[in-house]
Structure formats: C-alpha cells, structure tokens
Amino acid sequence: MxxxxxxxxxxxxxxxxxxxxxxxxxxxxxxxxxxxxxxxxxxxxxxxxxxxxxxxxxxxxxxxxxxxxxxxxxxxxxxxxxxxxxxxxxxxxxxxxxxxKKLLPTNTLDGIELPSKGEQIPKALYTVEEVEVILEQPLLFGIKGLRDRSILEFFFVTGIRRGELAKLNIDDIDFNTGLVRVHGKGNKERLVPISPRGREWLAFYIGKVRPMFAFIGSGKALFLANNGKRYMPGKLSDMASQYVKLAGFDRTGACHLFRHNTATTMLDNGADLRHVQEMLGHASILTTQLYTHVSRKKLTQVYNDTHPSAQGCSGLF
Structure with a gap:
C-alpha cells in the first residue's frame, strides 16, 4: 500500500x-x-x-x-x-x-485523557424459553426458514460471534467429536462443542437444505445466503433481528443476544468462568466476568442462602 x-x-x-x-x-x-x-x-x-x-x-x-x-x-x-x-x-x-509511520513529527494525542467507559451489563435473552420462541419462528418460511433455523440454532448452541459464523467452512465441523473449529478475532482459533440437538440440525442443513442454495461458486462455505454465496455478517444480523421481532421481542443486537444467553445460562448452571471464557473466545477474563452481573439464578441462590431477611426471620405478623 x-x-x-x-x-x-x-x-x-x-x-x-x-x-x-x-x-x-x-x-x-x-x-x-x-x-x-x-x-x-x-x-x-x-x-x-x-x-x-x-x-x-x-x-x-x-x-x-x-x-x-x-x-x-x-x-x-x-x-x-x-x-x-x-x-x-x-x-x-x-x-x-x-x-x-512518520506522517507526523510527534504524537500530538499521546497525553490525552480518556473518559471512563463505565461497566456495561450485557443485554441478554434472559430465559431459555424466550430463545425457544425465537427458534420456532423460521419454521413458518419453508426452505429458507429451515436454513435460518439451522443458523439460529448454531448461534444458540455455540455462542459464537456473527463474524465467526460467517467464516465457517463445512470442514470446520467434526461430527465425530462434536466440535467446531472457530476462526476468532486476531486470527486465533478455538474449538467449541456442539450439542447433540445442534449437530442434528447441522447435519439436516448440510444434507438437505444447503444443496438447495449451493452452486459452483459456493465453495466450502457452511452457511449460504439466498444467492448461494457465503452469508455476510450484516445480513446475519438482519435475518436474526427479523425473527426476534416476529417472536414479539424488541431488542437490538440479535446475533449477540444468543451469545449472551449462552454465557449467562452456562454460568447459572455452574460453569467455571475460565471455561466460558475459552468457549466465547474472550482474550481477557474481565470481559467474561461482565456476564456474572446478569447471572440471576446464582445471585438469587446466594441471596436466599446468606441474607438474614431470607433466612426465615419473622415478618410483620
């Protein structure tokens, strides 16, 4: 350049x-x-x-x-x-x-003071029931709906980013081990497990649905758009948002909502923070720790076990 x-x-x-x-x-x-x-x-x-x-x-x-x-x-x-x-x-x-790059003689902003970014709590689809309602929506739309259902299921069972899903090739899936090779940020690869239900939907998509979209230019791309080419991240967001709205939810960041649900649900059910960090591909565990703020089940359990007001103390009468 x-x-x-x-x-x-x-x-x-x-x-x-x-x-x-x-x-x-x-x-x-x-x-x-x-x-x-x-x-x-x-x-x-x-x-x-x-x-x-x-x-x-x-x-x-x-x-x-x-x-x-x-x-x-x-x-x-x-x-x-x-x-x-x-x-x-x-x-x-x-x-x-x-x-x-020597296009400026000095770094004039070296001493800039940046504002605190605060601590943002991720938005999430808080219940598995809500996710299941969303997953039902594509089934109303024929062969395209079956493809979209497979994609949303994959988001749900793996918690991967939309850009990572868009990069997947067929040979990144290992059905024998139940693992998918994910090409993450910074050219870092990681292995992420796929649930049996996720593998069933994926096998159905590859065997029955993908051939309906594929042509010679599709290559090894796993998930194909209507034109038979690799699904682009922005189009994945548009598609997921459509089904979130059809399910009656008004929340932004549709693809990431599945990722958030994966993290919070696993933490609720006792997953180790390091394991969730590895699965999501976070470079820092501090990023993963944000999800502990919306891990409601564990917080409620700790509260009920430790707070004196929840320990059977007498009420007003």
Whole structure:
C-alpha cells in the first residue's frame, strides 16, 4: 500500500484502515473504526480542520464536549460512556499510527485523557424459553426458514460471534467429536462443542437444505445466503433481528443476544468462568466476568442462602 503524500485527514484515514486490514483486524472492527473516524472527520470539517497536523489536545477537548452534548437521532438519547470513549480512542490510535509511520513529527494525542467507559451489563435473552420462541419462528418460511433455523440454532448452541459464523467452512465441523473449529478475532482459533440437538440440525442443513442454495461458486462455505454465496455478517444480523421481532421481542443486537444467553445460562448452571471464557473466545477474563452481573439464578441462590431477611426471620405478623 502507498503512503499518503498529503496530511489531509480522510486520505490518511483510508491509509490507516488499509493498515488495519493488513494486520488481520476483523471487518466489523475496521468498519466500526471507519464509522467513528468519519464522524470525527465531518465534525472537523465544520471547524476548518482538514489536516492531521491540526489535531491536538485542545481540539480533542472540543470534540469530547461535542460528544457529551450529542443526542442520537433515533431516540434522542445521549451516547453511553463506552461509546464516547471508543470514538475518542479511534482518533487517538489513528494519530498514533500516523506518528509511527512518520506522517507526523510527534504524537500530538499521546497525553490525552480518556473518559471512563463505565461497566456495561450485557443485554441478554434472559430465559431459555424466550430463545425457544425465537427458534420456532423460521419454521413458518419453508426452505429458507429451515436454513435460518439451522443458523439460529448454531448461534444458540455455540455462542459464537456473527463474524465467526460467517467464516465457517463445512470442514470446520467434526461430527465425530462434536466440535467446531472457530476462526476468532486476531486470527486465533478455538474449538467449541456442539450439542447433540445442534449437530442434528447441522447435519439436516448440510444434507438437505444447503444443496438447495449451493452452486459452483459456493465453495466450502457452511452457511449460504439466498444467492448461494457465503452469508455476510450484516445480513446475519438482519435475518436474526427479523425473527426476534416476529417472536414479539424488541431488542437490538440479535446475533449477540444468543451469545449472551449462552454465557449467562452456562454460568447459572455452574460453569467455571475460565471455561466460558475459552468457549466465547474472550482474550481477557474481565470481559467474561461482565456476564456474572446478569447471572440471576446464582445471585438469587446466594441471596436466599446468606441474607438474614431470607433466612426465615419473622415478618410483620
């Protein structure tokens, strides 16, 4: 790739995003960076800031103030602490790489203070019963519904990310051991178990459903879209959201809701935190620990076993 010969912000951003892809960062990650940097770029243009050497700590203070006052168009809600931190971090890392690549003489944002991202509790489909209602919805839609049912079942039984599911090939599935080889973030592979019910749906899909979509260009891709090509992550979200809404639930992040359910249900049923971390492919156990906040069954049991008010103390009468 060719280094920019100009310090114009967006030309440098495009070069930076090419670097991110070359380093093996996931398409979703790079897409998020592009969106965040575009937001900053458009804001900068309104202030006649067009070059990377104009980006300094004072400018970022103004940008942080803008983010604090920003309200989302859909619901007029403010950005969360994590969203504001991420948007500032995108710019910070971008400038750092411009310095590393000698496109800037100094790293002008080296001393930036980022806001705390707070502690976000993951949203989840809290009950297995809710998940089962969602899994029933595709069965109303013929052969495409059977394919979609197989995909949602796979999300449910493995807890993998949508980008990981989209990358799966047929030979990543080992029916003898009941394991699937998942190509995770940072080019890290892991083995994830598949339940007997999950294997039954997968075998049915591969044997009866996939051939209805496949053509010579399908290759070894496991899950195929209507055009016979590999399912794209964004389309997986659209599909899953459709069935979540049909089931009567109004929750965002449909694909991730299955992942959240996998984590919380396993923790509720006594799974070790390290095992859940390995299954979900979290680099840090701190990420997995967030799910303990929504592990309601275990919290309720501990409360009933230890709190004096739950130990048979007399009531009002």
């Amino acid at each position: 060719q280094k920019p010969t100009t310090k114009r912000i967006w030309r440098c951003v495009k070069y930076y995003l090419e670097l991110c892809l070359a380093k093996g960062q996931g398409s979703d990650t790079v897409r998020n960076k592009r969106g965040g940097l575009k937001k900053f770029y458009l804001w900068s243009l309104e202030r006649n800031v067009t070059r990377t050497d104009q980006i300094d700590l004072d400018l970022m203070d103004d940008y942080a103030a803008y983010l604090n006052s920003y309200r989302k168009a859909l619901d007029n809600e403010p950005l969360s602490s994590a969203q504001k931190r991420n948007l500032l971090t995108y710019v910070k890392i971008f400038i750092k790489y411009m310095f590393i």
